[in-house]
Amino acid sequence: MKLEKAVVVFSGGQDSTTCLLWALSEFDDVEAVTFLYGQRNISEVDGAKQIAADLGVKQKRINLDVLHQLTENAMTRNDMEIDDAGDVPNTYVEGRNHVFLSFAAIHAKNVGAHHIITGVGEADYSGYPDCRASFIDSLEKTLSLAMDYDFEIHTPLMRKTKAETWEMADKMGKLDYIRGKTTTCYNGISGDGCGECPSCKLRMNGLQEYLGLVAHD
Numbered sequence: 361m362k363l364e365k366a367v368v369v370f371s372g373g374q375d376s377t378t379c380l381l382w383a384l385s386e387f388d389d390v391e392a393v394t395f396l397y398g399q400r401n402i403s404e405v406d407g408a409k410q411i412a413a414d415l416g417v418k419q420k421r422i423n424l425d426v427l428h429q430l431t432e433n434a435m436t437r438n439d440m441e442i443d444d445a446g447d448v449p450n451t452y453v454e455g456r457n458h459v460f461l462s463f464a465a466i467h468a469k470n471v472g473a474h475h476i477i478t479g480v481g482e483a484d485y486s487g488y489p490d491c492r493a494s495f496i497d498s499l500e501k502t503l504s505l506a507m508d509y510d511f512e513i514h515t516p517l518m519r520k521t522k523a524e525t526w527e528m529a530d531k532m533g534k535l536d537y538i539r540g541k542t543t544t545c546y547n548g549i550s551g552d553g554c555g556e557c558p559s560c561k562l563r564m565n566g567l568q569e570y571l572g573l574v575a576h577d
Contacts, residue, residue, distance in 0.1 A: 365389040366475035366514075367468040368420070369460050372408030374563055375479030375517055382516045383477045384415065385532070390472060393417045394466045395478075397456070398428030403541035407550055411541055422463055423458050427456060457490035458499065465503045465511055475509055481517040493518055522566020523573070531571070539567070539575045 368375045368383050370392035370568060379467045383390045394408045405421075412419040428434030430452040464476050480491040489495065493515070500513045517525055531536045553560035 364475065365468075365473035366391075366477055367464055367471070368392045368393050368417075369406055369464050369472045369476070369478045371410070371479075372404040372406075372411055372542060372557070373479070374529075374538055374542045375525065376408075377411055377478040377538050377542045378532075378534075379477050379516055380411070380415065380417065380527055381534055381538075382528070383514075385489050386416070387475065389473075390417055391467075391473070392417050393460075393467055394419060395460055395463070396421060396422050397424040397426075399541060401546055401548035402549065403548035407541065407543045414541075418432065418465055422467070424459060424463065427459065428443075430454070430495050443502070455490070459475075461499055461513065462503065465507065468511065469507055469509050475512050475514060477514045477516065479517050480515055481520055481525075483517075483519055483521045522562055523569040526567050526570040527573075530574075540545075 364387065366383050366387040366389070368376065368380045368390060371394065380390070380392060383495075392408070392412050394405060394412075396405060409419060409420070421429055428442055457478070457546060458548050461478060468474070468476055478496075480488075480496065482492055495534075496513050496515055503509075503513075504511050505543075516528070520528065526531060529538045543550040543553075545560050546557040547554045552564060554566065555561070
């Protein structure tokens with residue numbers, strides 16, 4: 361049975377597009393919120409606009425380039441080389457998911473939505489602390505208290521590997537669409553991307569693992 365209204369934090373990447381499609385199957389009314397924060401792969405924003413149009417989803421764009429001013433990282437600094445050698449890659453934007461979900465909640469309350477969907481996950485994540493289930497659970501309570509409004513934050517990919525995320529897309533009949541239309545690449549190349557950045561490698565390794573499993577079934 362479908363629920364009520366939902367807001368999806370939507371970047372135009374593989375994970376958020378998978379979550380948007382999931383939300384459309386679970387909720388009566390779905391909106392997307394896309395954030396502009398000075399990201400180097402800004403082409404994903406154009407891709408997000410096209411996907412939202414394709415799916416008939418109302419999209420809200422919110423300018424949060426203050427994040428670019430507050431923190432130095434390879435995601436918002438084109439002159440920084442991407443380095444994933446440490447415990448937390450330098451593509452990590454401090455506080456990004458906290459800020460995104462907080463602004464998404466403000467918008468959700470304004471449009472009468474109690475449900476927020478985000479594509480964060482623990483299984484194949486890059487060590488980002490704001491992708492953990494403990495953070496999501498804590499923020500859900502905090503936002504509900506802060507606004508005196510009951511929110512539920514849904515994380516359909518929290519326990520899924522990238523291969524399982526591709527499987528989810530395939531079961532929805534959207535694997536080819538997500539593969540061709542989304543932008544996950546840190547260098548802003550849509551589809552299979554540059555093939556070299558950590559995000560592209562994670563995405564492609566997951567796809568190959570899933571297709572390998574399908575071939576052996």
